[in-house]
Amino acid sequence: MSNLLNISSSPHVRDKSSTKSIMWDVFLALMPAAVFGIYNFSVKPRDINAILLIVVCIATCVLTEYIWQKAMKLPLTVSDGSAAVTGLLLALNLSSTFPIWMAIIGSVFAIIIVKQLFGGLGQNFMNPALAARCFLMISFAGKMTDFSVSDSFKGAVDGVTGATPLAALRDHGFVAGSSVPVKNLIFGNIQGTIGASAQIGRTEGFDEAVEAHDNWTTLAQQSGEFTQAKGQEVMESILKQSGDDIDVVYCENDNEAFGAIDAIKAAGYEVGGEEGQILVMSFDTTNAGLTQTLSGEITCDTECNPLHGPRVEEIIQKLEAGEDVDKQAYVDEVAFAADDTVTKVTIDGTDYDITPITQEIIDGRAY
Numbered sequence: 560m561s562n563l564l565n566i567s568s569s570p571h572v573r574d575k576s577s578t579k580s581i582m583w584d585v586f587l588a589l590m591p592a593a594v595f596g597i598y599n600f601s602v603k604p605r606d607i608n609a610i611l612l613i614v615v616c617i618a619t620c621v622l623t624e625y626i627w628q629k630a631m632k633l634p635l636t637v638s639d640g641s642a643a644v645t646g647l648l649l650a651l652n653l654s655s656t657f658p659i660w661m662a663i664i665g666s667v668f669a670i671i672i673v674k675q676l677f678g679g680l681g682q683n684f685m686n687p688a689l690a691a692r693c694f695l696m697i698s699f700a701g702k703m704t705d706f707s708v709s710d711s712f713k714g715a716v717d718g719v720t721g722a723t724p725l726a727a728l729r730d731h732g733f734v735a736g737s738s739v740p741v742k743n744l745i746f747g748n749i750q751g752t753i754g755a756s757a758q759i760g761r762t763e764g765f766d767e768a769v770e771a772h773d774n775w776t777t778l779a780q781q782s783g784e785f786t787q788a789k790g791q792e793v794m795e796s797i798l799k800q801s802g803d804d805i806d807v808v809y810c811e812n813d814n815e816a817f818g819a820i821d822a823i824k825a826a827g828y829e830v831g832g833e834e835g836q837i838l839v840m841s842f843d844t845t846n847a848g849l850t851q852t853l854s855g856e857i858t859c860d861t862e863c864n865p866l867h868g869p870r871v872e873e874i875i876q877k878l879e880a881g882e883d884v885d886k887q888a889y890v891d892e893v894a895f896a897a898d899d900t901v902t903k904v905t906i907d908g909t910d911y912d913i914t915p916i917t918q919e920i921i922d923g924r925a926y
Contacts, residue, residue: 582640620646648688790818813848
């Protein structure tokens, strides 16, 4: 029995270092990178988002841990520096222009969900800061992948490189002398129910237009089945795959457009025809569709006039009276736009007016 070995759990090597001293050493080691980041992303005196992001992340992590441990009647460990390190690491993983309120959500997630619910320091299944980064990437993909240069850098740098020039174009617009042509567009097409006459015509028109422009590209084309729910589902899928590349969403009816707009907003993007926004096109000009056109969320809505009853009645009356009627009758329909940027389009040699939408037009319509 004297030859039995005494086996104990780690650590097997001991020194004067403690969890507290190690955490604060890590915090101090990260400070040069943090200070340089603040300097690098604060070109203008009032551009304080970078330093504010770091301070808020650290403060939120520390305060969240303190409140949780107080509420759960646990020993207070905020002085060990682990929460402060988590906040600093998370902040350094975010873009300098990342919204503060999103950073607060990520900080709370890191401390409560990843760290405290698993038993606190040493019990968490992965690094809380990196887990929070993954959470924010899933929840706010658009903002988490926005690494375009902020306005504070204009004139301060000679050039910028990036994965796609469209991000810079969408954020800052077309600049004279830029290598990015303003008419380069990438589309997402949410189709109607496959096989429906409206879907066939609208998809064919879209495909022909894209094919006629060498600098237009269809990135995604999928059926939204003419419903809001399916339109939202398809748009969510498109945004997850290529959210930062989409310039225009071509929806084949208003319901799909409503769903697409909901998905775009939920993903942290903006809709509209301005710089930095995803432009939404639609069909049918329902009252709700034109209302969203008036608000600027739908840039262009093309009419599909359903009021054919009076015209059919007129034809029947002429036939009963023995009069001749035209074998084909074309219904005048209008394309409405959110503003007067474009007033006319030419299709197959024919000019079509684009009417800026007003509340008076909406109020005067029968549908």
